[in-house]
Amino acid sequence: MKFTIQRDQFVQSVQHVSKAISSRTTIPVLTGIKIEASYDGVTLTGSDSDISIESFIPKEIDDQELVTIEQEGSIVLNAKFFAEIVKKLPEDTLEIMVTDQFLTRLTSGDSVFNLNGLDPAEYPRLPEIEEDNVFKMPKDLLKSLIRQTAFAVSTAETRPILTGIHWAIDDGILTCTATDSHRLAMRHAKVETNSEELAFSNVVIPGKSLSELSKIIDDTDELIDIIVTDNQILFKSTNLLFFSRLLDGNYPATKNMIPNHSKTSVKLESKYLLAAIERGLLLSREGKNNVVNVKTIENKELEITSVTPEVGKVTEKVHTLDYSGEELRISFNGKNLIDALKVIESTEITIDFTGAMSPFVMKPADRDHMLHLFSPVRTY
Amino acid sequence: MKFTIQRDQFVQSVQHVSKAISSRTTIPVLTGIKIEASYDGVTLTGSDSDISIESFIPKEIDDQELVTIEQEGSIVLNAKFFAEIVKKLPEDTLEIMVTDQFLTRLTSGDSVFNLNGLDPAEYPRLPEIEEDNVFKMPKDLLKSLIRQTAFAVSTAETRPILTGIHWAIDDGILTCTATDSHRLAMRHAKVETNSEELAFSNVVIPGKSLSELSKIIDDTDELIDIIVTDNQILFKSTNLLFFSRLLDGNYPATKNMIPNHSKTSVKLESKYLLAAIERGLLLSREGKNNVVNVKTIENKELEITSVTPEVGKVTEKVHTLDYSGEELRISFNGKNLIDALKVIESTEITIDFTGAMSPFVMKPADRDHMLHLFSPVRTY
Secondary structure (H helix, E strand, C coil): CEEEEEEHHHHHHHHHCCCCCCCCCCHHHEEEEEEEECCCCEEEEEECCCCEEEEEEEEEEEEEEEEEEEEEEEEEEEEHHHHHHHHHCCCCCEEEEEECCCCCEEEEECCEEEECEEHHHCCCCCCCCCCCCEEEEEHHHHHHHHHHCCCCCCCCCCHHHEEEEEEEECCEEEEEEECCCEEEEEEEEEEEEEECCCCCCEEEHHHHHHHHHHCCCCCCEEEEEEEEEECCEEEECCEEEEEEEEECCCCHHHHCCCCCCCCCCEEEEEHHHHHHHHHHHCCCHHCCCCCCEEEEEEEEEEEEEEEECCEEEEEEECCCCCEEECCCCCEEHHHHHHHHHHHHHCCCCEECCCCCCCCCEEEEEHHHHHHEEEECCCCC | CEEEHHHHHHHHHHHHCCCCCCCCCCCCCHHHHEEEEEECEEEEEECCCCCCEEEEEEEEEEEEEEEEEHHHHHHHHHHHHHHHHHHCCCCEEEEEEEEEECCCEEEEEEEEEEEECHHHHHHCCCCCCEEEEEEEEEHHHHHHHHHHHHHHCCCCCCCHHEEEEEEEEEECCCEEEEECEEEEEEEEECCCEEECCCCCCEEEEEEEHHHHHHHHCCCCCCCCEEECCEEEEEEEECCCCEEEEECCCCCCCHHHCCCCCCCCCEEHHHHHHHHHHHHCCCCCHHCEEEEEEEECCCCCCCEEEECCCCCCCEEEECCCEEEEEEEEEEEECCCCCCCHHHCCCEEEEEEEEEECCCCHHHHHHECCEEEEEEEEECCC
C-alpha cells in the first residue's frame, strides 16, 4: 500500500472514525483504524463492535485531486497515536506506505513516523444491510432530535433498554422517546419515506451511538439516509456510513404514562424559570438530591424553594404569563427540569400539573413537536 | 451588618479572594470568605494560611456609588456556595444583611438566600507588615516573571524548597529562579526600589502562591508594590493585598550549575524546534519518559528521534540558522524543552551544549534576560 493524501481531508476522516473506537476494547485490532487504499480512493474504518464508522475519501472532488494512489492495499494503525500524529504533521500532504509486513511509514516534509501496524485481515467486516426501507431527513433535524432526547436516557445499567432512545415511525412521522423512568423526553418530526407503508415501532438505539453520530454530522439541511434492520441501524451520508447495533428487549409503553388532563396549568418565560431553578439548586448540590419545591402563591406567581439544613435556604419568585386551575405544592428534581429547559428552543413554555403526586408535562408554548414528562418527588 | 452593593464589583472581589481558599483546610472558618462592612466600604478576605488575599470595595469610585452601608459589621460565609450564588443573582445590585446571630440574608430582586454564617471573631488576623523595604514593578512584568519561571518548580514534596521560586535583588536587578533539579528557568528584570541599598538573596516564594497571584492581577503597566519580610511577602495594588508565606530552608546555589562555555552552539527558529519536539513526543507519551534524542547531521541540521519499541519510531529534521562547534549526540526530556520554548517570546533561540553528559543552556537569541538549563538523560 502506498498513497499520498491531502492532510486536512485525512485528519477529518480520522477524527470521524475515531469516534467509534474505544480504548477499553478487548479485541486488539479494534484499537486501530483500518486504512484501505483502492484506485477509487481511501476508506477509513473505526469500530467498537457496537458502533462502526466508515469514511471514504475519493480520489478527487470537483476536479481537485485529494489522493494519489501508487499501490492498493490496507493496514490497521493504532488509533490513539495515529489521530494525534496526523493532526500535527508539518505539511499539507502526507504519504503512507506499508514497507515490510505491517510496518508502515508515514512521511510529511521532514517528519518521518515508522509505525507498527496490525494485520487488516483480522479486522471484522461491517454488517451488510439491504436498503429496502429507507427514510430520510435533513442532518440538522437529526441533530436536533438527538439533542432533544438523548439527555434523558438512563445511565444506569440496571435496565439496559432505558440506555437507548426509542424510535417509531407511523404515517411518515418519526417519534423519538427517551426516559430514565424519572423523566421522559419525546420529540416528533416528519420524515421522508420511500414507501408509504414504512412503519416500525420497537427500534431502540443506544443513546451513546446517537450522541457520537451527532458529533460527526454537520449542521446543514442536506438529507441523510436511514435504514433500519432487525438488529442494526445505518445512517448514510455522502462518503460516510455510520452503523449502530440496536438494543434488544421491549421498551416500556410510554404513551400510557403521559397524562391527558390538567389540574393546574401555567405558562412561563423559559429563561426566568431556568435561572430561578438554577439558583434554587445552588445550595442543594452538596446533598445531590436536587429537589426543589414549587408552590403557587398570590398574584399568579410561583414560589420556588430549596433547603439544605447545614447551608441555608433559597427562595425564588417567578411570575407566570398565564395561570389557571387549582392551587398546588409539588417537589421534583430541579436538575431534570433544567436539562429539558435547555433543549426547548421556545421562549415560552407551558406546564400542566395533575396534582402533587402525579407526573407533570412541560411543552413549548408555541409548538406541539416536543413534550417533557417529570415524576414528582415525595418529600415527607 | 447591612449593605447594598454593585454585583459586578462584588463578584470580582469574591472571585479574587476565593483564589486563596482551599476546600481541604482543617480550620472550618477558613472555608469561608470574611466580609466586613465599614462606612468606608466593604473588605473581603480569603486565606488558606499560606496565602491570604484581601480585596477592598470602596464606598464610591469616581463619584459612582458602589456600596450603600446601612450598618457596619462582619460575617464569614462559605466560599464555595457564596461565589456561585453571587455570580447567578438576577439583579445588578444585592443586599446582604446579618439577621440573627450569624444567619445572613442575601437579596437580589426576587431571589432570597438565607445562609448559615460563621463567627467572624474566629477568623485569623492578617500579618502586619512594616513597609520599610518596598520595590515596585509593572503588573504585566510581574506576570511575565511568574509565567516564565513557575512552570519549572518541582511538584515533588521530597525537597519542599524546590516547590518555590527563588527571588534575589542586587543592584536594582531582580533575579527569579526555579528548578526541579532536572531543568532550571531563570529570568532577570530591573525593578524600582525606594532605597539603593535594598538587596536580599534567600527569598523563596511558593510556586503556587505566585501562580494564584498571577491569575488575579491584570495585564497592565500599573505598578505593584512588593514588600519582603523574614517569613512573608506582600503584593500591594489598588484595593488588593496579597500575602504569601515564604518557604524555609536554603535554596541550592544555582549560579554554579550554569556552564559558561560551549562545545556546540546552534541557533534555531523556536516554532520549528517546538513543533518537531512535540511530534517527537507523540509516540513516547505512553512510556512517560519523554526522552528525545538529538544528533547533529550534515547540512547544519539537527536530527531529532524518539523510539517506543511497541509503537514505532519518529524521525524529525530541523534546520539550524547557525551552527558551530563539535558534532553531538544527546538525549533529554523533550517535555521540559517544550515548557521552556513556550515561555520564550523570541522567534529565534540559541542552545549551547557542553557535551553529551553535561547540562545545556537555551536562551532567546535576541535578548539576555532569560536562561533555561536542562540536564541530559543517560540512555544506555
